[in-house]
Amino acid sequence: MALRRVRAEDFPLVDAFHRRCSPAHLLRRWGRTRPSPRTLGRLLAHADCWLGLGAGDEPLALVSVGPVSREAGVFDLGLQVADAHQRRGIGTALARHAAQYAHDRGAHTLSTYTEASNQPMLRLLRRLGPVREMRHGAHLDVRLPLGMSGLAHRPP
Template sequence: MDAFHRGCTEKSLHRRWGHTRVRQRDWERLLTLSHCWAATEAGAVVGLASIGPVRNEPGTVDLGIQVADSRHRRGIGTRLIHTAAGRARTAGAHTLHAYIERSNRPMLALLRRLGPTVEQPDGTHLEVRLPLALLVLPTTHQPVRQDLHAHPQGPDRNR
């Protein structure tokens, strides 16, 4: 994962993490509170997705996604979101949530292509919601490999 992040631009890191350096506590929090998946090509990580519960909103999961800058516009992000949304739906979630910078037009366009979104401005960011019932998932798609560091049984909700 370190090699993956070293290959990302500062702009890309900031869009995903809110800062330009991924810290140990970022990983710990992500792995404690979320389910994570990594997309790989030839053994190298080229994308990362996570979903985790939104506090005080049962049935709503927060989506985090990052794709290597050199791999944008190749369907990796779409496959990651499909995998995450399918898992969320199976677990009983009804809404996918993403908090993104308004300037992150590629991510916003991707979310809008997946289905009807509800968008709430929040300063320089947008809170985007996508009802999972309206999300069109492919009947067959190439799944992404689950990150071996993720918690397969789910996050520890008692932390």
């Protein structure tokens, strides 16, 4: 899988990725079934994003990572894999890429705010390392430490 850094002018490629996702998964991730160029622009104003591309530059996944306001050293992780390509390690690879990117920019923690029912995302995060989960009604704030004993550690 190749990674392509997303810019605002890449909306047609991001839109092609979203067309590979079910309406239910789009609602879970974006709160709507058709994210717009404006939605992508808002995301890019606060985070760095990459598309995971398969054979023939087919968009398979989207990952975003950026600082959480008012929490120094905490970066937010957003991740979505096209329905037909889930459970193949794509999300894990992109989460690891995002973790290293965040760590290289001074982050000590990745944060994901997700529905407590989003078992695929929770399983992925729990496999990456020890997490701390704080419940907020039907949602969880999941924190994954980075660094020496965490996900983004590079052995000497």
